[in-house]
Amino acid sequence: MTPKLRDVAEHAGVSVRTVSNVVNEFRYVAPATRERVQASIDALGYRPNMAARTLRRGRTGLVALVIPEIDSPYYAELAARTVRVAEARGLTVLIDQTDGDAERETELLHGRRGQLVDGVLFSPWGVAAAELASRTDTVPLVLLGEHDGTAGVDHVVIDNVAAAREATGHLLAGGRRRVAAMGVQPRSLNATARQRLAGYRAALAEAGLPADPELEVPVRRLHRADGHEAMLRLLDSPRPPDAVFCFTDELALGALRAAADRGVAVPESLALVGFDDVEDGRFSVPALTTVSPDKDRIAELALDLLTHQADAPRSVIAPHRLVVRETS
Amino acid sequence: MTPKLRDVAEHAGVSVRTVSNVVNEFRYVAPATRERVQASIDALGYRPNMAARTLRRGRTGLVALVIPEIDSPYYAELAARTVRVAEARGLTVLIDQTDGDAERETELLHGRRGQLVDGVLFSPWGVAAAELASRTDTVPLVLLGEHDGTAGVDHVVIDNVAAAREATGHLLAGGRRRVAAMGVQPRSLNATARQRLAGYRAALAEAGLPADPELEVPVRRLHRADGHEAMLRLLDSPRPPDAVFCFTDELALGALRAAADRGVAVPESLALVGFDDVEDGRFSVPALTTVSPDKDRIAELALDLLTHQADAPRSVIAPHRLVVRETS
DNA sequence: GATGGCATTTGCAACGTGGCAAAGGCCAGT
DNA sequence: ACTGGCCTTTGCCACGTTGCAAATGCCATC
Structure with a gap:
C-alpha cells in the first residue's frame, strides 16, 4: 500500500498535520522538523493522493x-x-x-x-x-x-477573415485570376470555415473579380484525402483554377499530391496557399506557402x-x- | 454549487445510498424508485464527483x-x-x-x-x-x-530487427548497392534504434555486402529537420548512397526534401524507405515506402x-x- | 396466521487530505 | 518573574462517495 500522511507522521514522530504542512511548504515549520519529516517522506516514498487532495481542495489541477x-x-x-x-x-x-x-x-x-x-x-x-x-x-x-x-x-x-484575405490577396498579387477556395463546410455551423470564405470573397471583390460558385469547393473533412480528392475534381473540371487557397495545410498537402498525380506544375501552373503552418508543409516538395497562426x-x-x-x-x-x- | 448525492436524495425523498445505487446501476432498486431518482438527477443536473468517487473506490479510470x-x-x-x-x-x-x-x-x-x-x-x-x-x-x-x-x-x-531487415532487403532487392541507415542514436540507450540498425546490418550481411560506417548515419533527434540535414550531408559527401533506410518516416520526409534540394531524383537515383507509416508519407511526392506497424x-x-x-x-x-x- | 426468504432500502463508517483555530512553547522586553 | 506576542505544532472535522451489513418490507408458502 502506498504510504499516506499518517504513515509519514508516525515514522517521523509528528502529527499528521505537520507532515501536511511540510508537504505544502507551509511557512511556519521549524527547519529541523521540516528536515526530519522530509527524510521520512523520502524514506517511505510518500506521494500525495490526488483524489483526497482534490476532494479537500476542490481543485484538480x-x-x-x-x-x-x-x-x-x-x-x-x-x-x-x-x-x-x-x-x-x-x-x-x-x-x-x-x-x-x-x-x-x-x-x-x-x-x-x-x-x-x-x-x-x-x-x-x-x-x-x-x-x-x-x-x-x-x-x-x-x-x-x-x-x-x-x-x-x-x-x-485569430483574425480568420483578415488572414484569408491576405492569403487570397497574395495569390491575386502573383497574377492568378482563377483562385479557388477549398474547405467550405456543407453545414454552416463551422464559424472558422465561414470566416475564411468571407475573407476569400473580400479579396476577390477588392481585385474586382466576381465570386464563382464553382471555385468555392466544399469538403467533408479537412484532411489530406479530402484535399486530394477535391483537387483532382478541380483539375479534371472544364476550367481548372490557377490557384487554390486551402483552409488548412492538410487540404493543401492533399491538393499538392493531386497536382503531382495530374502532372500539373506547382507553382508554375497552379499556386497553393494553406493555413495552419504545420511542420509537414515546411518540408513538402515544393514547400507550402501558408498562413501561420501563432x-x-x-x-x-x-x-x-x-x-x-x-x-x-x-x-x-x-x-x-x-x-x-x-x-x- | 454543484449538486451532490445528498441534494438529489432530498429532492427525491430517498436516502443518499439509494441515489448512489441508482447512479451505479445497482440491481436491486425498484423501477419506480429508480425512475423518481433519475428524474431528480436530471432536474438538478447531478454529476458524480470524480475525486470523491476515486477516493472511495481507489481507482481513477x-x-x-x-x-x-x-x-x-x-x-x-x-x-x-x-x-x-x-x-x-x-x-x-x-x-x-x-x-x-x-x-x-x-x-x-x-x-x-x-x-x-x-x-x-x-x-x-x-x-x-x-x-x-x-x-x-x-x-x-x-x-x-x-x-x-x-x-x-x-x-x-514490433519486431524491429525483422522489420529493418525487410526494409533494407527490399532496397537491396531493387538493385541498390550503397544503402545507408539513417537514425542511429549517439547514446546507445535507445533500444529501438539499436534493433533497427541490427536488422539493417543483417540484411547487408545476407546480401554479402560489407557494413560501411560512413553509411550508418547518426542523428540527434528523429525529426524532419534532422533527416533533411543528414541527407544533405550524405548527398554532398564523396560517395553518396543510392538508397537510405530511415528509422522514422519523419527522417525520410526530411531526406526526401533534401533530395529535392539537391536535384536528386527519387526513386531513380535515390531510394528511400521510412518507418512508422504516418499519414504524411502517403501524400508526399513521391509517396513514401515504409514499414507500417499496426x-x-x-x-x-x-x-x-x-x-x-x-x-x-x-x-x-x-x-x-x-x-x-x-x-x- | 405464522414463517421464511428475497427484494429493496438504509445508516454507518472510512477513503486521505487540508482549513480552521486553538493550544503549546519560546523569547524579549518590562 | 511576569506579560505579551510570535513561532510552531496539533486535533477536529468535512470534502462526496461507496462498501458493508443490517434493517425494513413484502409476498408466497406452509
Whole structure:
C-alpha cells in the first residue's frame, strides 16, 4: 500500500498535520522538523493522493483540451504547446478527442467529466453556438478558434477573415485570376470555415473579380484525402483554377499530391496557399506557402483566460502571418 | 454549487445510498424508485464527483500515456488510437509529454502523478533500462516500443530487427548497392534504434555486402529537420548512397526534401524507405515506402496488458508490414 | 396466521487530505 | 518573574462517495 500522511507522521514522530504542512511548504515549520519529516517522506516514498487532495481542495489541477483529432497535425501541434504552457503553470492537460462528433462535443461541454477538470479548452467542430449558450455546467470554458460572437463565452481566435484575405490577396498579387477556395463546410455551423470564405470573397471583390460558385469547393473533412480528392475534381473540371487557397495545410498537402498525380506544375501552373503552418508543409516538395497562426500565443492566451476568469466574456485575438514558400 | 448525492436524495425523498445505487446501476432498486431518482438527477443536473468517487473506490479510470512528443506524427497517431481504444473500455487517457527528457521520464516513471492514474503506458526515449528496474512505484506499467529484455516490465513491441531487415532487403532487392541507415542514436540507450540498425546490418550481411560506417548515419533527434540535414550531408559527401533506410518516416520526409534540394531524383537515383507509416508519407511526392506497424493493435495490446496485469512480465509482439510506394 | 426468504432500502463508517483555530512553547522586553 | 506576542505544532472535522451489513418490507408458502 502506498504510504499516506499518517504513515509519514508516525515514522517521523509528528502529527499528521505537520507532515501536511511540510508537504505544502507551509511557512511556519521549524527547519529541523521540516528536515526530519522530509527524510521520512523520502524514506517511505510518500506521494500525495490526488483524489483526497482534490476532494479537500476542490481543485484538480487538470485542464481538459477538447479537440476533434489528436493526429491532425494542427491539433497535435496545438496540443503539444498547450501541454507545455500548462505544465509551466502547474497544470496538467487532459486531452479529449471528439472526432468532430457533435454529440460527444455536447457531452463534454455539459460536464461529462464531472468535476474532473478545473477548466476546459474547447476547440469545437460540429457543435452549434446555441449549444454553447445553453450550457449549464459551471466549469470555466475557453473556446479556441471559433467565434461568431453569439455565444457568451471566452475565446481565443485569430483574425480568420483578415488572414484569408491576405492569403487570397497574395495569390491575386502573383497574377492568378482563377483562385479557388477549398474547405467550405456543407453545414454552416463551422464559424472558422465561414470566416475564411468571407475573407476569400473580400479579396476577390477588392481585385474586382466576381465570386464563382464553382471555385468555392466544399469538403467533408479537412484532411489530406479530402484535399486530394477535391483537387483532382478541380483539375479534371472544364476550367481548372490557377490557384487554390486551402483552409488548412492538410487540404493543401492533399491538393499538392493531386497536382503531382495530374502532372500539373506547382507553382508554375497552379499556386497553393494553406493555413495552419504545420511542420509537414515546411518540408513538402515544393514547400507550402501558408498562413501561420501563432500557436504558442494561442496556448498562452487560452490558459490566461481560463485561469483568470472574468465576469464578462472576452475575445482575444492571437497574431498570424503569411509565410510565403514555394507553392505560390 | 454543484449538486451532490445528498441534494438529489432530498429532492427525491430517498436516502443518499439509494441515489448512489441508482447512479451505479445497482440491481436491486425498484423501477419506480429508480425512475423518481433519475428524474431528480436530471432536474438538478447531478454529476458524480470524480475525486470523491476515486477516493472511495481507489481507482481513477485514468491511464497515462507518456510519450516524447505529441506533435510527432507517429506519436500523435498512436495517441489518437490509444485514446479511442481506452474510451471504448471506459478509460480516459492522460497524455504526458517528456520532450525526450530523461529526467522527466524518470520522474513520471516513479509516480510523480501520485495515484492520479491507474496505469501508465510508457514510450521511453532517453531513460535507461536500469532506471525501469529500480522503479519503486506500484502503478501498473506497460512499455511501448522499447525492449532490450533487461527490464522486468510488460511491453508491446514490433519486431524491429525483422522489420529493418525487410526494409533494407527490399532496397537491396531493387538493385541498390550503397544503402545507408539513417537514425542511429549517439547514446546507445535507445533500444529501438539499436534493433533497427541490427536488422539493417543483417540484411547487408545476407546480401554479402560489407557494413560501411560512413553509411550508418547518426542523428540527434528523429525529426524532419534532422533527416533533411543528414541527407544533405550524405548527398554532398564523396560517395553518396543510392538508397537510405530511415528509422522514422519523419527522417525520410526530411531526406526526401533534401533530395529535392539537391536535384536528386527519387526513386531513380535515390531510394528511400521510412518507418512508422504516418499519414504524411502517403501524400508526399513521391509517396513514401515504409514499414507500417499496426498501431491499432499496439494500442489494444498495450491496454490489454495494462488491465490484465500478470505476475511475470510479458512481451507482446504487434504485427508490421512493408508498404511499398513510390520512393523505392 | 405464522414463517421464511428475497427484494429493496438504509445508516454507518472510512477513503486521505487540508482549513480552521486553538493550544503549546519560546523569547524579549518590562 | 511576569506579560505579551510570535513561532510552531496539533486535533477536529468535512470534502462526496461507496462498501458493508443490517434493517425494513413484502409476498408466497406452509
